[in-house]
Amino acid sequence: MNDPTLLALGATVLTGTLAVAGVQTYASGRAQRQALEDRLTADLGAGAGASRGRRFAGVDRRLRRTRLGRAIHLRLSATGLDLTAGEFFVYVVSVVVALWLIAAATLAPFFGPIAGVVAVWSAVVFLNWQRQKRIEAFIAQLPDVARILANATAAGLALRTSLAMAAEELEAPAGEELSHVAHQLTMGRSVDDTLGELAERLPSRELIVLVTTLVLANKAGGSVVNSLRNLTQTLEDRKETRREVRTMLSEVNATAFTVPLLGLGSLLLINSSNEGALARVTGSPVGQLLILISLGLYAVGFFVIRRLGKIEV
Incomplete structure (x- = not known):
């Protein structure tokens, strides 16, 4: 062998x-990153079932790398549901396919894509409803939060210690959220940033008032006991007011959901009384246009009724 051959062989071995x-x-590095993501997911409130075996772990890993997966994960973290982004995505896809096939077989093939779109929209509405439900439950616990913080502050405890104590004494969702806040404070984050993140995750006027009171007290110092005790009574009054308003608007909300259900019932009645009627109607562009217009009017009616029955307290 000559020198160029030895040089090429050595370069090949080195490469x-x-x-x-x-x-x-x-x-x-990839394994370490995945382990870190799993720990962070558990810390961010994957719930009591975080330690159990997860379904569709491969789908979840691939989905979390996309913008859609990150958006789903953020929405799920705000709802408190014991689901990963992969599990939720697979469940939604399954429901979309099932409703598509059922609508196409029961009504007409034209209604298959419409049923799929409605299923995706329903999934988004479900997440928003779960988030709002968690916010309402958290608001209902705010008087207890303010009371515990006032008593702990009156006993001479620091704000960080008071928040950790409130997290231990309260049930979910306030206990979970305050536990996350206490964990972030232990990791070295400032009180302003941590409480501001809490207010963004569960937006409400009551929580913003409480967070503003705590942040100002932490910055300016001095006694915050009287402010918290006055705030406790105010939160109790608002809690009762919200309950009364929700009771008065229950009929309006029921009407908003009844209107589109009447439209669906009408379609089923027409198709059952005259088999194949919807297939013949949707067989022409004019019929498809009329069906889309009618569905759009039902959707407009739903949103208008919901808007008229929405009162900010």
């Missing part, structure tokens, strides 16, 4: 060695 080392380093 192969570096390639193997690079692959091992990449695999190790």
